[in-house]
Amino acid sequence: MEFGVGSIVEGKVTGITKFGAFVSLPGGRSGLVHISEIAYSYVNDVKDHLTEGQEVKVKVIGIDDSNRINLSIKKAMDPPPRPQRPAGQGGPRHSGYGSRQGGGRPGGARASSEPESFEERLKHFMQASDSKLSEMKYTEKRSSRRGRR
Numbered sequence: 001m002e003f004g005v006g007s008i009v010e011g012k013v014t015g016i017t018k019f020g021a022f023v024s025l026p027g028g029r030s031g032l033v034h035i036s037e038i039a040y041s042y043v044n045d046v047k048d049h050l051t052e053g054q055e056v057k058v059k060v061i062g063i064d065d066s067n068r069i070n071l072s073i074k075k076a077m078d079p080p081p082r083p084q085r086p087a088g089q090g091g092p093r094h095s096g097y098g099s100r101q102g103g104g105r106p107g108g109a110r111a112s113s114e115p116e117s118f119e120e121r122l123k124h125f126m127q128a129s130d131s132k133l134s135e136m137k138y139t140e141k142r143s144s145r146r147g148r149r
Contacts, residue, residue, distance in 0.1 A: 002027070003025075003026075003027075003060055004060065004063070005060050005061065005062060005063060006059070006060065007059070007060045008057060008058070008059045008060075008076050009025055009026060009057075009058060009060070010026075010055060010056070010057055010058075011023035011024055011025045011026075011030075011031075011055070011056055011057075011058050011071075012024045012053060012054070012055055012056070013050050013051065013052050013053060013054045013056060014030065014052065015052065016046050016047055016050060016051075016052060017046070018035075018045075018046070019034065019035055019046075020032050020033050020034045020035045020037075020038070020046060021033045021038070021046055021050050023056060023058055023071055025058075025069070029069060030069070031058070031060070031068070031069030031070060031071040032068070032069070032070060032071060033056075033058060033071045033072065033073055034070070034072075037061070037070075037071065037072035037073060037074055037075065038050065038073050038074065039073070039074055040074050040079055040080055056073055057073070057076045057077070058071040058072065058073055058076050059071065059072045059073075059075040059076040061075060
């Protein structure tokens with residue numbers, strides 16, 4: 001059986017190493033599933049996810065100059081759904097936005113009902129960052145003058 005990059009085939013795990021698993025493919029060929037291509041989650045030990053003799057569906061992700069076949073189990077399946085964030089939570093805030101009164105925006109502006117664009121959020125971040133940097137420079141200048149009496 002001839003297959004190329006992008007093909008999805010069934011195979012059987014024939015060997016497990018610390019860096020991945022060897023899979024027997026149709027046509028007497030075999031390939032390697034690297035540890036990073038086993039699951040969408042972190043894989044510390046291949047044996048936690050695979051056993052010898054296990055039937056697996058794999059995707060051919062590469063064939064090198066030496067005709068070695070690189071395989072992926074995770075690319076042969078659909079990715080897990082990403083967890084949805086509850087409304088109103090945009091992740092961690094930087095530059096002190098969450099510590100101010102008035103919606104956490106510079107100048108005390110309240111957030112509108114529609115979300116800010118990336119450009120607006122970046123503009124707010126840059127303004128707050130510039131403000132903090134200038135405050136730090138001013139504080140440094142004042143503290144360095146104290147030592148010169």
